Amino acid sequence: xxxxxxxxxxxxxxxxxxxxxxxxxxxxxxxxxxxxxxxxxxxxxxxxxxxxxxxxxxxxxxxxxxxxxxxxxxxxxxxxxxxxxxxxxxxxxxxxxxxxxxxxxxxxxxxxxxxxxxxxxxxxxxxxxxxxxxxxxxxxxxxxxxxxxxxxxxxxxxx
Amino acid sequence: xxxxxxxxxxxxxxxxxxxxxxxxxxxxxxxxxxxxxxxxxxxxxxxxxxxxxxxxxxxxxxxxxxxxxxxxxxxxxxxxxxxxxxxxxxxxxxxxxxxxxxxxxxxxxxxxxxxxxxxxxxxxxxxxxxxxxxxxxxxxxxxxxxxxxxxxxxxxxxx
Numbered sequence: 291x292x293x294x295x296x297x298x299x300x301x302x303x304x305x306x307x308x309x310x311x312x313x314x315x316x317x318x319x320x321x322x323x324x325x326x327x328x329x330x331x332x333x334x335x336x337x338x339x340x341x342x343x344x345x346x347x348x349x350x351x352x353x354x355x356x357x358x359x360x361x362x363x364x365x366x367x368x369x370x371x372x373x374x375x376x377x378x379x380x381x382x383x384x385x386x387x388x389x390x391x392x393x394x395x396x397x398x399x400x401x402x403x404x405x406x407x408x409x410x411x412x413x414x415x416x417x418x419x420x421x422x423x424x425x426x427x428x429x430x431x432x433x434x435x436x437x438x439x440x441x442x443x444x445x446x447x448x449x
Numbered sequence: 450x451x452x453x454x455x456x457x458x459x460x461x462x463x464x465x466x467x468x469x470x471x472x473x474x475x476x477x478x479x480x481x482x483x484x485x486x487x488x489x490x491x492x493x494x495x496x497x498x499x500x501x502x503x504x505x506x507x508x509x510x511x512x513x514x515x516x517x518x519x520x521x522x523x524x525x526x527x528x529x530x531x532x533x534x535x536x537x538x539x540x541x542x543x544x545x546x547x548x549x550x551x552x553x554x555x556x557x558x559x560x561x562x563x564x565x566x567x568x569x570x571x572x573x574x575x576x577x578x579x580x581x582x583x584x585x586x587x588x589x590x591x592x593x594x595x596x597x598x599x600x601x602x603x604x605x606x607x608x
Contacts, residue, residue: 387543404563404579420563422581
């Protein structure tokens with residue numbers, strides 16, 4: 291594949307531990323808003339404008355901010371909406387864009403989420419959420435998923 | 450939520466149309482490798498080292514390069530492995546990190562994928578793949594998903 295080696299790479303700028311912590315703070319606030327049924331907090335988490343995407347498990351993708359927030363209003367207001375515990379956060383980031391992959395623990399199953407964040411002048415905002423079911427792992431109440439033993443992949447299954 | 454307004458924002462550097470095209474080229478090469486059952490191409494697409502994650506639908510997350518490539522070797526070598534057509538690519542990027550969300554059209558269903566890429570000195574490499582099933586939309590053979598009509602979200606369903 292052509293890699294255009296003659297072009298100098300852009301500056302792979304600053305994504306330091308402070309930035310990583312700031313992203314994880316917003317990711318945690320996302321799950322807190324979920325568990326507190328706090329729609330205002332959820333609304334403030336999502337970027338005020340620009341490109342975004344939300345993929346609830348098994349649902350059509352949502353790209354409009356209005357649609358995304360409407361979906362969250364429905365989820366947060368639903369009497370059977372689950373509580374979600376987020377564990378095992380994995381972060382990759384560069385200046386202005388970061389991804390957190392984490393396990394979502396529900397009472398009746400587990401999901402993995404890929405959450406995306408962009409930085410604006412006043413901080414990090416969510417621009418992407420994609421979650422889907424995964425096989426459950428057992429973990430103690432205070433234990434992170436990274437420390438738990440994951441099941442072996444079923445190699446008979448296809449992509 | 451605290452936004453640390455006193456800290457100056459980092460440089461939101463260069464992610465221009467050329468970079469966007471370069472990321473899309475690697476994303477397309479990913480699906481070409483898939484359809485051509487070209488394991489060597491698949492291996493070259495993934496970052497040679499560093500943090501990465503692969504989430505096949507309904508499967509445990511894979512973080513080790515060796516495990517990720519082993520999973521792809523299994524998929525590409527499987528006699529019933531499907532052909533996948535990628536449509537409706539949606540890109541968000543900053544210097545050094547980019548995300549492509551796209552629809553994967555299979556003969557018997559559709560998935561949405563969140564693919565992540567980092568830039569190294571010689572180009573963009575895959576560091577993340579997360580795909581899961583979504584309701585199918587109808588689209589003509591040459592048509593992008595963005596132009597097709599998506600079904601309405603089922604508001605009875607929870608997150």
